[in-house]
Amino acid sequence: MVVTMQERVIRQFGNPTGLLGAAAGWIMAARPSNRERNRWAVSLLQVSAGQNVLEIGCGPGLALESLCRATEARQIVGIDHSGVMVAMARRRLARCCAGGRAAVRRADVATLTFLPTWFDRILAVNSFAFWRETPRAVDQIWTLCAPGGRFVVVHQPRGRRADDEAARRFAAATVDQLSRAGFVDPRIEYLPLTPIVAGIVVRRPNVQ
Numbered sequence: 001m002v003v004t005m006q007e008r009v010i011r012q013f014g015n016p017t018g019l020l021g022a023a024a025g026w027i028m029a030a031r032p033s034n035r036e037r038n039r040w041a042v043s044l045l046q047v048s049a050g051q052n053v054l055e056i057g058c059g060p061g062l063a064l065e066s067l068c069r070a071t072e073a074r075q076i077v078g079i080d081h082s083g084v085m086v087a088m089a090r091r092r093l094a095r096c097c098a099g100g101r102a103a104v105r106r107a108d109v110a111t112l113t114f115l116p117t118w119f120d121r122i123l124a125v126n127s128f129a130f131w132r133e134t135p136r137a138v139d140q141i142w143t144l145c146a147p148g149g150r151f152v153v154v155h156q157p158r159g160r161r162a163d164d165e166a167a168r169r170f171a172a173a174t175v176d177q178l179s180r181a182g183f184v185d186p187r188i189e190y191l192p193l194t195p196i197v198a199g200i201v202v203r204r205p206n207v208q
Contacts, residue, residue, distance in 0.1 A: 033156075033193050038062035039070075040191045041125045041154040044199050047071040051120035054144065055079070056109050057127025061089030064104070068096040076102040077115070109137040118146035125154045128174065138181045145204040151183060156197040164196045171198035178202045 042063055047053055049072035058064050058078030067076050076096070080086050089104045096102035107114070110133045122145055131137045145151055153174055157166040167190070175186045183202035191197035 035062055037154065037156055037191060037193065037197050038125055039066050040197065041123060041152060041199065042066045042070065044152045044154070044189065044201055045071075045121045045123055045150060047073050047121055050074045052117060052146075053077070053121045053123070054115070054119040056122065056124040056141070057081075057130070058089050058104060059085050059125070059127075061085075061092040061104065063123060063125055064089060064093055064096075064102060068093060068102055073121075074101075075117070077119070078102070078104045079107040079109070079112070080104070081106065081108045108132075110140060112140045112144060115144060118149070119144050120146050120149045122149065122151045123154070124152070126156060126158075128153045128155060129170070134177070135181075138177065142181055142183070142204065147204055147207040149204050151178070151202050151204070153178075153200040154197060155200075156191075156193065157195050162195050167196045167198040171200055174198075174200045175202070 045053065047067065051073050052075045053067055053071075053073045055063055055067075055076075055078045058080050061078060064076060064078045067073055078089055078093075080089065083106055086104050086106045090097060093102045093104060097104065109127075109131050122141055128134075141151055155167065155170050155174070157163065157170065171188045175188065178200070179186055179202070182205070184205050185203045187201050189199040189201070191199065
């Protein structure tokens with residue numbers, strides 16, 4: 001079967017590598033709907049001054065950039081398992097990283113024990129569906145999320161079967177998975193793009 005160049009680029013979105021990965025990253029950063037989706041995702045976090053924020057699967061750094069510009073977060077950390085994306089995000093966040101407020105690291109979501117602190121807000125934009133060992137990764141998120149902290153998963157379906165119903169199915173399944181992991185107060189919001197974007201918001205309970 002002949003694989004077209006477009007199909008090769010599309011395959012890169014899960015873990016961008018090499019020149020094609022750089023092309024995928026450029027598409028992520030340049031597409032207006034992606035920029036709108038990331039700004040909306042940051043708004044769902046409701047970041048307060050002095051809070052620590054972690055983004056899982058930061059890609060080229062659109063949400064991180066919005067966090068630096070539009071919030072008073074104390075520490076902003078982005079991770080991605082793609083070295084290509086980490087390099088792009090670091091360039092985008094160069095000034096914020098140089099000032100010590102932001103950091104971008106290459107890491108896998110299931111192995112985040114090296115992070116030294118709790119995070120008040122944790123975000124994943126169109127990366128949750130790509131996570132390997134998802135139950136273990138969710139356990140890692142639980143460990144890193146401060147009591148009372150908020151975890152936001154944002155997902156816009158892509159590919160041939162991408163439609164509004166796919167977004168709704170993903171949202172329902174994600175709420176079920178996160179609720180079984182112990183997160184509470186789930187709610188789902190939608191951004192009216194094509195297809196719609198699902199935003200799943202949950203909270204780690206406060207310490208009793």
